[in-house]
Amino acid sequence: MILLAIVLFLIGMAIFISKKTFIMMLVGAEFSLNTINLLFVFFSKVHNSLKGQIFVIFILTVAAVEVAVGIAIAVLLYRKHKIGTREDLKELKG
Amino acid sequence: MLETIIFLVLALVITGGGVYILFSKEPVYCVFSLVVSLLAMAGIYALMGAPFIAALQIIIYAGAGVVMIVLAVMFYKKERGAILKLKRWWFGVILLSVLFLDFLVIELNLKKMSLKISQTSTRELSLEFFRNYIFPFELVSILILVGVVGVLIIAKKRREN
Numbered sequence: 001m002i003l004l005a006i007v008l009f010l011i012g013m014a015i016f017i018s019k020k021t022f023i024m025m026l027v028g029a030e031f032s033l034n035t036i037n038l039l040f041v042f043f044s045k046v047h048n049s050l051k052g053q054i055f056v057i058f059i060l061t062v063a064a065v066e067v068a069v070g071i072a073i074a075v076l077l078y079r080k081h082k083i084g085t086r087e088d089l090k091e092l093k094g
Numbered sequence: 095m096l097e098t099i100i101f102l103v104l105a106l107v108i109t110g111g112g113v114y115i116l117f118s119k120e121p122v123y124c125v126f127s128l129v130v131s132l133l134a135m136a137g138i139y140a141l142m143g144a145p146f147i148a149a150l151q152i153i154i155y156a157g158a159g160v161v162m163i164v165l166a167v168m169f170y171k172k173e174r175g176a177i178l179k180l181k182r183w184w185f186g187v188i189l190l191s192v193l194f195l196d197f198l199v200i201e202l203n204l205k206k207m208s209l210k211i212s213q214t215s216t217r218e219l220s221l222e223f224f225r226n227y228i229f230p231f232e233l234v235s236i237l238i239l240v241g242v243v244g245v246l247i248i249a250k251k252r253r254e255n
Contacts, residue, residue, distance in 0.1 A: 021121065050219055054219070057150065064238075072244075074166060
């Protein structure tokens with residue numbers, strides 16, 4: 001189980017690193033967050049405590065907000081400045 | 095024994111979905127592969143005795159979050175927009191079978207919950223949640239409010255006076 005979580009987290013990080021567009025990078029971050037949730041639920045079962053599941057609920061809500069804000073920023077960048085990939089972000093002026 | 099087999103199948107599905115996201119070029123395929131992975135993760139939650147978390151996962155992530163990501167993909171990259179070729183039916187088959195497996199697992203666990211007490215019920219979870227974690231709950235609601243207002247302000251077209 002822990003091995004599965006580690007492998008999945010590494011896959012998520014690889015997605016985050018190897019993808020070019022911002023939205024695919026967000027997908028990778030989502031994947032990694034879900035792996036962390038998997039570990040939380042697993043340890044909550046192992047220790048026979050409910051705190052892990054409660055923490056998973058908080059992570060779910062915060063991740064939903066994070067996706068909304070990140071996607072809004074990405075779509076706005078693409079619409080206004082035609083910045084869609086990482087290579088477009090060579091200059092960054094405040 | 096059955097649990098082990100289901101767990102292995104779900105783990106294979108999650109890992110395969112991740113690897114597919116990693117190696118695929120099309121954004122829409124990536125997003126739907128993410129849906130498959132998230133549903134399989136919900137199945138694992140249900141397998142580990144957390145059916146409420148599994149339901150939340152299906153509703154929030156596989157429902158709302160992925161819809162937002164698909165909408166954002168729609169704005170991107172017009173030249174890759176229309177990819178409605180053939181060979182998509184197996185994707186739907188995978189998605190439906192994963193969903194079916196989810197419900198099967200939830201069903202099995204519900205049967206077991208009447209036997210074993212160690213399974214966490216939604217009642218226990220909500221009691222613990224609203225007794226001890228009421229302040230973080232309110233903080234998270236404020237965070238969601240701030241996120242909604244922030245997204246509205248970001249996405250609004252600014253008038254330049």
